[in-house]
Amino acid sequence: MAEQTDTSKKAQPKPAKGKTADTKSRTARQSHPARNRFLILLFLFVAVLAASAYLLMQLATMQGRLDELAGENTRLSETVAAQTTTIESMQTQIAEPAEPAQMDMTPLREMEQRLRQETDSLQRQLGEVSAAQRNLQAQPELGWKIREAEYLLNLASLKLQLEADVAGAIVLFESADRALADAGRDGVLYIRQTIAEEIAQLRALEQPDREGVYFRLESLAGEIAQLDLLLSLRESIATGDDTGAETAADAGFIASGLEFLGNVFVWRRWDERPEFELVAGQEEYIRESIRLQIEQAQLALLMRDTALYRASLQAGLEQLQSYTGAGGGSAAGLAAEFSELLMIDIAPELPVLNQSLNQVGEFLAGEPQ
Structure with missing residues (x-):
């Protein structure tokens, strides 16, 4: 029997290597879905846990905010109650008749007195200014005429230098002299004399037509x-x-020789002039x-x-x-x-006449303002 058993064991064929590999492959494929399902369940659990934690945090935050709002509402209620009490108190005070206030009128009286004194002082100053104005109107000040003369003399000098207009310069010099005469100042007599000399110099000039x-x-x-x-x-x-020909007739010996030759020869003059x-x-x-x-x-x-x-x-x-x-x-x-x-000189040289202008400037500089 033992021999038969050994023989039967030997007689049984050994499984092929290819079949063993297929069996392992099926086993591996069957284990993959199980692992995937486990991972999915784990991910869902973690997500639910995170969402729950977030909701709990939001709930705690909202609860804190509600507590703050409740406290603020309480404070506002207290403030409104206090203001209502104040308003009622003010209404009560307004309804009651006010007692007359006791005021010290001494500062007001002192201020009124000072204002009255200042008003009197201003009236006195106004009277003085009015009197001075009346005096000026009675005796007008014509000092500005001297400045007018200075302007006219400056204009006359420019007219001579830039335009060479002698006639216009003479008119301006005469106008300046009249302005100095109207000023009524004795100190400008020497300036008027200088202006007269300058006018004489201009009139002595020969101007071409x-x-x-x-x-x-x-x-x-x-x-x-x-x-x-x-x-x-x-x-x-x-x-x-x-x-x-006339010159040759009076030429002495040459004229005599030509006359002798004229008796011997016949001279003939051209009947026609050469054409040009x-x-x-x-x-x-x-x-x-x-x-x-x-x-x-x-x-x-x-x-x-x-x-x-x-x-x-x-x-x-x-x-x-x-x-x-x-x-x-x-x-x-x-x-x-x-x-x-x-032969006509169209632009004769003109003199530089600035002496009177300089004298007026010196007079104005030394005059008290």
């Missing part, structure tokens, strides 16, 4: 615009030939150039620029003589007009 010079330049420009340059040049040459021609448009250009010089001289006259005035007229005269000849002819009168205008 700028308006007349301007009109002469305007007339000269009109004559230049109508000038025939070619005809004037021919006339100038003809005048020069006639003058040369200008390029087309050149004559008009020359006239316009001279006119521009004249207009520039007019501008210099208005600006009182002596250098520019003379330079412009000199340039115009040179152009006229260059294209019309230096002798006679119709342009000789225009050249003479140029020369006369060149």
Whole structure:
């Protein structure tokens, strides 16, 4: 029997390794859901526990706040009760007749007395000011006339320096002299004497007639615009030939020799003068150039620029003589007009008259205010 048993044990086949692995895998899969359910239950328990703790904390906080509100309500009730009592007490006091207050009138009487004294003092001062004003009206103070004279003298000096207006400066000097006379001060007599001397200096100046010079330049420009340059040049040459012949007739020995040769030979004079021609448009250009010089001289006259005035007229005269000849002819009168205008001093030097102004300033500085 024992042999059979051993034989049967040997005869039983051993389980395969693959089946054992499958069995283990199923066992592991069956254990995973159980572990997951445990973790979920644990998480839910923790969450419920945390929520319960939070709710308990909120409940405790709310209970504390309710206790505070209850205490505050109690305090407010007490305050309202106290105020009600106070109001009732005040109403009772108002309803009762007030006793007359005893006041000390001594400070008020003292204040009234001081105010009366100040009022009397102000009335006295007002009377003094009114009396002084009446005195001023009876004897007016004209010291401001001296300052007016100073202003007029300063204006006259500026008019001479900036505008070279002698006539206007004389008027201002005379106005300043009248202002000093109206001031009624004996101490300004020497200033008036100085003003009279300065007025005499201005009247002694020879001032050019700028308006007349301007009109002469305007007339000269009109004559230049109508000038025939070619005809004037021919006339100038003809005048020069006639003058040369007269000079040769009085030349002594040379004249006798020429007369002898004239008896031997037959001299023949040209019947026609040589023709002078200008390029087309050149004559008009020359006239316009001279006119521009004249207009520039007019501008210099208005600006009182002596250098520019003379330079412009000199340039115009040179152009006229260059294209019309230096002798006679119709342009000789225009050249003479140029020369006369060149001799006019359009901006003579003016004196500096500040002595009277300085004297007025010194007088005002030393006068008591």
